Amino acid sequence: MARGYSKQEVPLHKIRRYLEPGPIVLVSSCWKGEQNIMTMGWHMVMEFSPSLIGCVIASSNHSFELIRKSRECVINLPTISLTDAVVGIGTHAGSKMDKFAHYGLTPEAIDGVQAPAIRECHAQFACRLHDDSLVDKYNFFIWEVVAARAAKTPKHPETLHYTGEGVFMVAGKVISRRSKGMLAKEPD
Amino acid sequence: MARGYSKQEVPLHKIRRYLEPGPIVLVSSCWKGEQNIMTMGWHMVMEFSPSLIGCVIASSNHSFELIRKSRECVINLPTISLTDAVVGIGTHAGSKMDKFAHYGLTPEAIDGVQAPAIRECHAQFACRLHDDSLVDKYNFFIWEVVAARAAKTPKHPETLHYTGEGVFMVAGKVISRRSKGMLAKEPD
Incomplete structure (x- = not known):
């Protein structure tokens, strides 16, 4: 298990x-x-x-009302060592258990929000509600990231990418095309 | 180069x-x-x-006006064999060249829209504008997918995942947790 990564701030x-x-x-x-x-x-x-992030949170999720009422959340980035927690959390209702305790995850404070970050994740993004105009229609929230931190290593974490039907793709090899200038639209 | 994949329809x-x-x-x-x-x-x-997809298309892109005026587009899924085209297309303005010809890509018809799909891509999704209420504020478009098709093989394509600064992560190994029921929120 990947626990207690040493993290550093990430520019928003x-x-x-x-x-x-x-x-x-x-x-x-x-x-x-x-929580x-x-x-x-x-x-x-x-x-x-x-720094804005959009996301859909189905209103059937127990978290939906906690998030809508508190107008904040933390987006945490798990890696392959947390696969079983990711699956378990995705398939069991939060109204029936303390997910931190059940999955051995550690809540920790992060700047800017009251919601707890998850220590065992590779990165953590504290989010405050920026725009709720499409929440009623699409369950679509737009967040402003107000604090961000990530583990120093590994540089390219083995993140999980969901394809549906219980199948995940794991982040693979890294290729760089930096010399070709794929930087045009990015701020310094 | 991956050219002329044999494709089949994908349920929307x-x-x-x-x-x-x-x-x-x-x-x-x-x-x-x-085009x-x-x-x-x-x-x-x-x-x-x-079947809805949200996306941000920066208004500085030459494509922005073509897409906004036609109220449609095709979202095509390239794989690692098209990396140089992905980078080139991402760094050169469309007002100055025919990108299909320049990158050796083949336009082909797809149901439901006038916009051309890209034959060399693994999958193609024809999109009609569903909601433009946040286009002015965030360049955010919500599309309804009206036709979808994908190559039969490979089952897990080597897609490119952009991390910024000219660096891509390539889709890696696949792991299944199907037996644990990560299906709850999916329609049949």
């Missing part, structure tokens, strides 16, 4: 490095003393600065 | 298999006889049925 406009590749994430939340975790695959980067 | 509510893992995609469009292709990394699945 650089979080695309972690989320644009499309990993499954764990979303932690807290409202009036109740929960959900597994989420439907999310995207929307802007560099302010 | 099953396209998450291809897009939820977060690959970089090529978006093809056409308006009044002008173009752009590289896109900011997208997500939003609903099974109707």
